[in-house]
Amino acid sequence: AQSVTQPDIHITVSEGASLELRCNYSYGATPYLFWYVQSPGQGLQLLLKYFSGDTLVQGIKGFEAEFKRSQSSFNLRKPSVHWSDAAEYFCAVGLPSGGYQKVTFGTGTKLQVIP
Amino acid sequence: GAVVSQHPSRVICKSGTSVKIECRSLDFQATTMFWYRQFPKQSLMLMATSNEGSKATYEQGVEKDKFLINHASLTLSTLTVTSAHPEDSSFYICSAYRTGVNQPQHFGDGTRLSIL
Numbered sequence: 001a002q003s004v005t006q007p008d009i010h011i012t013v014s015e016g017a018s019l020e021l022r023c024n025y026s027y028g029a030t031p032y033l034f035w036y037v038q039s040p041g042q043g044l045q046l047l048l049k050y051f052s053g054d055t056l057v058q059g060i061k062g063f064e065a066e067f068k069r070s071q072s073s074f075n076l077r078k079p080s081v082h083w084s085d086a087a088e089y090f091c092a093v094g095l096p097s098g099g100y101q102k103v104t105f106g107t108g109t110k111l112q113v114i115p
Numbered sequence: 116g117a118v119v120s121q122h123p124s125r126v127i128c129k130s131g132t133s134v135k136i137e138c139r140s141l142d143f144q145a146t147t148m149f150w151y152r153q154f155p156k157q158s159l160m161l162m163a164t165s166n167e168g169s170k171a172t173y174e175q176g177v178e179k180d181k182f183l184i185n186h187a188s189l190t191l192s193t194l195t196v197t198s199a200h201p202e203d204s205s206f207y208i209c210s211a212y213r214t215g216v217n218q219p220q221h222f223g224d225g226t227r228l229s230i231l
Contacts, residue, residue: 034219043121043208043224044159051217090158094219100147100212103220105158 002027004093006106013081014114021076021109023091032094032101033074035065038108039087047089050074061085086113118142119211121223129231130201136194136226138209144189145211149220150182153206162207165192199230 003026013019025031032051036044048059055067065076074091088108094101120139128134138148146167151159163184164172171184181203183195192211196203206227210220 032217032219036222041206041225041227043119044210044222046219046221049217049219101220102164103149103161107158 002031002093002095002104004091004104004106006089006091006109008109009107010110010112012112012114015083016080019076019078019081019085019111021089021091021111023074023076023106024072025074025091025093026072027093027095030067030069032096033065033067034092034094034103035059035063035074035076036090036092036105037061037087038090044090047076081111081113083113083115086111118213118221119209119223121209121226123226124224125227125229127229127231128199131198132230134196134199134228136196136207136209136228138192138194138211138223140190140211140213140221143211143213145192146189146214148186148192148209148211150184150192150194151208151210153208153225155206159208162194167192196228199228201230204228204230 005024034049035047038044047063048057050057050067063078088110090108091106092103094103122137148165150162153159162177165184165186167186173179186192208225210222
C-alpha cells in the first residue's frame with residue numbers, strides 16, 4: 001500500500017523567509033501527487049498537483065513543488081513566506097482506482113509564521 | 116469560488132441523535148464523492164467512497180451501519196451519523212471529483228460535529 005511521510009510536524013519561519021516542506025512517498029510506480037493547505041476549521045484547498053510531465057510544478061499563492069523520482073519526494077517551496085501562509089499543509093498521494101484516484105494523506109505540517 | 120459545498124458547518128447535539136451532513140458539487144456532476152474524518156491535529160482518514168446510484172464502499176474499520184451514506188444524485192451525497200455518541204465527535208470532510216482526465220479532488224469546508 002502507498003504511504004506518505006511528512007517528517008516535519010511543525011515548522012516556524014520568519015515572514016519573508018523561504019520555506020520548504022518535505023514530503024516523501026512510498027509506492028512502486030509514480031503516483032499522482034498533491035499539496036493541500038488547511039486553515040483552522042476549514043476544508044482543504046488544492047495548492048498544486050503533479051500528474052506527469054515537467055517535474056517542477058507551479059501552484060497558487062506563489063507555491064511550487066518539485067517531483068524527484070530518485071528520492072521519492074515532492075517537496076513544497078515558497079521563496080518568501082507571508083503571514084497569511086500560516087496553516088497546516090498536507091501532502092497527498094493518489095493512485096488510480098476505478099476511474100478516480102484513491103488518495104492517501106500525510107500527517108501534515110503545521111506552519112507558523114513569525115513577524 | 117467553492118465548487119463543493121458542505122452543510123452544516125457545525126453541529127452540536129445530544130448523544131443518541133442522528134445527524135445528517137450534506138455534500139454538494141456546485142457546478143459539476145460527481146459520480147464519486149468521498150467522506151473523510153479528521154481527528155484533532157491529525158490527518159484525514161478516508162471513511163468511504165460514495166458512488167452515485169450504488170452502495171458506498173467503506174474502508175476497513177468503518178461501521179457502515181453507523182455511518183450511512185446516500186448518493187442519490189450526481190450532485191449530492193449525504194453522510195448520516197446514526198445514534199451519535201461523544202466518540203463520534205470529529206471534523207468530517209467530503210470531496211468530489213470532476214469527471215475528466217487528471218482531475219484532483221475538490222473538498223468541502225468540513226463539518227465540525229460535537230456530541231454532548
